[in-house]
Amino acid sequence: MAMPEARIAVGVEEEFHIVDTRTRQLVSRSVLLLDMLPDDRFTEELQRSTVEANSRPCHNLADLARDLNAMRRTAITAAEEVGLGIVAAGSVPLADLEQMKISPEARYERMLDDYQVLTREQLICGTQVHAELADRDLAIAVAHRLAPWLPPLLALSASSPYWLGADTGYASYRTLVWERWPTTGPMARFGSAAEYEEMIAELIRSGVISDAGMIYYDIRPSAHVPTVELRICDSCPRVDxxxxxxxxxxxxxxxxxxxxxxxxxxxxxxxPVRAARWQAARSGLEGELVDPVEGTPAPAADVVARLVGALRPHLEEAGDWELVSALAEDALGRGGSAERQRRAFARRGSLADVVDLLLDETRPGGLTTGSGYPSAA
Structure with a gap:
């Protein structure tokens, strides 16, 4: 198994909610919106209330940021022309299940028939990060071994405290909605890619899933590109x-x-990984996380800071230390999206204010994007 170069290419799939800017309600308008967007960068998802954007693979994080911001500008501009808004978050507070529709595609219609309420309630959006790794045996091994380190990444992204008009008490309720599917959570250890593929074939033969794309582990070898894919995170309002x-x-x-x-x-x-994952979904950045090394609770900011410090040699090798350490300090300083949403609601008791906050934060800008990204060369 050949080891890759130090600076691994990364790419991102972003899922966006579509809301009506007048009512702030989630709406099933993806067919209209996708007709206005470039089909090489945007695609449909299970629900018509969602569109997905796909970045280019980038070796430089500054280039990735610019690409993500450009895609958001494209989507927001198109949406505003027809009275719609784009929200990057794990969930949006205002939605009517009776008004939601599945995308008109045979695979999704089969999923609706097979999974019923799981499909109808899939009103959630995630951020998937791909790291280039062409050797599938290596991707299998890495996907299993990284499991303890993923809950802090979930906490950094947690942006789904509200569900169907109510505060769930969780920072990432998307995680609980997502884990109801039969193939979610941390990935077990497999001795080889062949062993992993046989497991998938067995699941398909069982009839529980219909294709390899329904392997929804928190991290997995991608089903369609030569990468290992991080899937645990909520969609993030801020590109930073x-x-x-x-x-x-x-x-x-x-x-x-x-x-x-x-x-x-x-x-x-x-x-223990499942327990730590639940804790990250419960608390986000505002409470305690399970320390991946000690297995004991610690303030989320301390766990994230220790993770960043422990990764410094590899961040420096990739040219990322300056940018990543600055972004981590900023994220911990301002707190998580779930808490910001709750503060917005507390001001007037209005979920429309929460949606307005998310619409605003989804727009390119913010502290780092406004001042320009430092070079990662």
Whole structure:
């Protein structure tokens, strides 16, 4: 198994909610919107209330940020022409299940028939980060071994405290909605890509899933490109947070590839990972997380700061240390999206104010994007 170069290319798939700017309600208007967007960068999702944007693979995080911002500008401009808004968040507070529609595609219609309420309630959006890794055996090994380090990344992204008009008490309720599907959570250890593919074939033969795209693990080898794919995160209102997560994920992959040389057979116990994942969904950045090293609770800011510090050699090797450390400091200083949404609601008791906050934060800009990204060369 050949090891890749130090600076691994990363790319992002962003899922966006579509809302009516008058009512702030989630609306099933993706067919209209996609007709206005370039089809090489935007695509449909399961629900017609969602569109997906696909970045180009980038070696430089500053280039990734610019590409993400450009796609958001394109989507927002098109949406505003027809009275719609684009929201990047795990969920939006205002939605009527009776008004939601599935995208007109045979695969999605089969999913609706097979999974019923799971499909109808899939009113959630995620951010997926791809790290280039052409050797599928390596991707299988990395996907399992990285499981303990993913809950802090979930906490950084947590942006779904509201669900169907109510405060859930969670920072990422999207995580609980998502985990109802039969193939979610941390990935078990497989000895090879062939063993992993046989597992998928067995699941398809069982009739529980219909294709390899329905493997929804928190991290997995991509089903369609030569990457390992991070899937645990909510959609992030701020591009800065996506860039932060992408930089940390790339460094985690690089570190794990280096450790594979010395310890190729390590197996990760998954029950503690599931518990840590739940805790991250519950608390986000505002409470405690389970420390991936100690297995004990610690303030979320301390866990994230220790993770960033531990990854410094790999961040420096990729040219990411200056940018990622600055973005982490900013993210921890302003707090998580879930808390910002709750503060917006508390001012007037209005969920429309929460949607307005999310619409505003989804627009390109913010502290780092406004002043320009430092060079990552």
């Amino acid at each position: 947070d996506i860039v932060l997560i992408a930089g940390l994920f790339r460094a985690l992959v690089a570190r794990e590839l280096a450790e594979l040389r010395d310890d190729p057979g390590r197996e990760v116990p998954l029950d």
